Amino acid sequence: MARRRQENHATSLLMVAAAGWLLPGAGYFLLGEKKRAIIIFVTVILTLCTGLYIGSIGVINFVGPAALYVKATQIMNPPVVLILGRHTASGAYPVHGWPNEIGQIYTMTSGLLNLLCIVNAVYLAHLRGTAQH
């Protein structure tokens, strides 16, 4: 009984984390925090889109020369960046200099903010789960 409760708790935490990665703020939405979810969704998506607008989709390039930490933080964004990465892998969207720098900073920051929200949502789910039991 206790083991099943633990497994259910772990599954719910994983669901919150996965939802938060798939759609920014969805983790909070699953926990009933609708206002937080909407604020986080709008802010993360706007930040990501701003970075893509400044530097073009070429700033998302997982096979390019960018450092590993750049790619790792960009992956923290919703999975749409993986689709963009497939398009840009051919090298058809070159970007250099300031647009590349600022575009990368914006997309990295949106990824890290999304990661922060995922971790926070999982922690909130854990606290609520343990409080119930």
Added chain:
Amino acid sequence: MSLIAAGIIASFTVPEYIGTNPQSTFWLLPLVAAIAVIYKATKLPTITAGKFAREAVVLFGSIIVFIVITALALHALAWLITE
């Protein structure tokens, strides 16, 4: 697909021009705003419009002030070293 939609999508395929001038530092501001909004959205126990906006603006201002002070200090240090 309408022309407007095609134009919007096309704008994401070419980088914008960002000059190497002091005005380019203003690109920092939307980023700081995003950080302040997300941080307050995760930290406040309850979200009400007025309180959330006030706290986010205060945090935004604090970060900007800190960055300006740091920039001035580094500028002074660079001036001292190069003089």
